[in-house]
Amino acid sequence: MENRDWRDFAEDVARGAGEILRRNYGKRQSIHYKGEINLVTDVDRQSEEYIIGRIRSSFPDHGILSEESSELVSPSPYRWLIDPLDGTTNYAHNYPCFCVSVAIERNGELLAGAVFDPLLSESFTASAAAGAFLNGERITVSPVGELRRSLLATGFAYDVNQASDNNLDFFREFVFTGQAIRRDGSAALDLCYLACGRFDGFWELKLKPWDTAAGLLILREAGGWATRLDGSPYDIHQPDILASNGRIHEQMMAVVRRALESDAP
Numbered sequence: 482m483e484n485r486d487w488r489d490f491a492e493d494v495a496r497g498a499g500e501i502l503r504r505n506y507g508k509r510q511s512i513h514y515k516g517e518i519n520l521v522t523d524v525d526r527q528s529e530e531y532i533i534g535r536i537r538s539s540f541p542d543h544g545i546l547s548e549e550s551s552e553l554v555s556p557s558p559y560r561w562l563i564d565p566l567d568g569t570t571n572y573a574h575n576y577p578c579f580c581v582s583v584a585i586e587r588n589g590e591l592l593a594g595a596v597f598d599p600l601l602s603e604s605f606t607a608s609a610a611a612g613a614f615l616n617g618e619r620i621t622v623s624p625v626g627e628l629r630r631s632l633l634a635t636g637f638a639y640d641v642n643q644a645s646d647n648n649l650d651f652f653r654e655f656v657f658t659g660q661a662i663r664r665d666g667s668a669a670l671d672l673c674y675l676a677c678g679r680f681d682g683f684w685e686l687k688l689k690p691w692d693t694a695a696g697l698l699i700l701r702e703a704g705g706w707a708t709r710l711d712g713s714p715y716d717i718h719q720p721d722i723l724a725s726n727g728r729i730h731e732q733m734m735a736v737v738r739r740a741l742e743s744d745a746p
Contacts, residue, residue, distance in 0.1 A: 484608035487593035491583040491695070492606050494535045498528040498565055498581040499599030506600065507575055522573055525549055528565035528581060536561050543585075548691045558588045562694035562717070567596075568667035582669040584694035591717075594695025596669045605673040605699050613702035615677050622705045622726035623678035628736070631681035631729050633659040634671040638687040648686050651710075654740040655684075655733075672696025675724055676703035682725040682733050684710065690717040697724075706730050710737050 482490075505524045529549050536545060544560035545553040561583065566572055568579030577600050584594035593608040605620075607613040613620050625631050633655055637648050656662055659682070665671065668688055674680045676699045694717050697707055707715045707724040712734055715722055725733055 484592050485611055487585050488595065488606050488608035488611075490539070491585060491593050492595040492597070492604055494532055495581045495583045495595040495597035496599075496604065497535065498532050498583075499597040501528050501531055502566060502572065502579065502581065503599035506572070506577075522566070522569060524572065525566040525569055529563070532563050532565055532581075532583060536563075546690060548689065559585060560587075561585050562691050564669060564691040567669045567692065568665075571666045576666070578665045578667055578670065580667055580670050580673075582691065582695045584698060586694070589716075591694060591698040594698045596673050596695050596699065598670065605676065605696075607695075607699040607702040609698065609702075611702070613676050613699045615673075620677040620703050622676060622700075622703050623681050624728070625681045625726060626728040628658055628682070628729045628732040629660060631659050632679070633662045634674065634680045634683045635662060635664055636666065636668055636671070636685045637664070646686060650740045650743065651684060651737060654736045654743070658732075658736050668692040669696045672700050672724060675726070676700045676705055678726075682723075682729055684721075684723045684733070684737070686710075686721045688720055688722060693717050693722060700724060708734075710734075 502524060526549060529547055533545055542555055542557045544555035544557060547563045564582040566579060567582050572579045580596050580598045582596045585592050596605040605615055668685055671683045673696055675683050700707060706727040707722055709715050709719055710721045710723050723733055
């Protein structure tokens with residue numbers, strides 16, 4: 482299959498799973514806890530079962546890494562990375578910011594991805610070396626070149642009240658240097674919003690591969706940049722990300738350095 486074929490399949494699967502989320506949105510959920518405040522709903526699992534079923538039916542030899550299940554390891558060079566409901570806490574509270582994220586890689590290289598927001602019917606897609614799209618229309622990152630005029634996004638891990646690396650130092654520095662910060666609770670959508678110019682920069686700690694796989698490819702294909710907080714290369718297996726439209730990246734890195742220096746003993 483061509484990369485665009487992978488993209489079309491990923492989008493179709495994401496839309497199908499998104500319909501499950503939309504159909505159950507606002508209804509009483511059965512909520513289970515994986516930690517003190519880290520929750521999962523029955524709808525997460527329904528969405529995941531649908532996605533895995535579609536993949537296994539079409540590509541039974543492929544590997545699958547998903548948030549809510551043990552990894553399906555395969556000798557195949559292809560692996561799917563899926564988040565059946567990114568923004569579970571939002572979903573459980575009827576806060577309308579969540580999505581489905583589906584991506585495929587070959588030997589660790591991202592080939593295609595789709596992020597679907599079922600409430601807004603927004604489908605962000607990309608395939609390697611073929612651009613990024615929102616509902617079929619090509620998207621690019623914003624032209625903003627000054628951090629002071631930039632709308633930023635971030636998120637906080639579930640252990641924010643226990644861990645020392647809780648992102649609060651970075652948040653404090655960025656809130657004084659950017660125009661404003663949003664914290665919507667979906668890293669996949671944050672990356673897509675960055676890709677289409679709604680955000681200008683994004684950073685977060687303690688992410689997982691399924692959080693960023695599709696969004697990272699969409700961002701890169703839209704002309705955006707992504708590194709680790711220290712400026713070293715980022716890939717989906719790194720826990721921290723600093724992403725931008727490329728124009729404010731060095732300015733964001735300077736803020737990160739200030740935050741680290743102020744936190745030093």
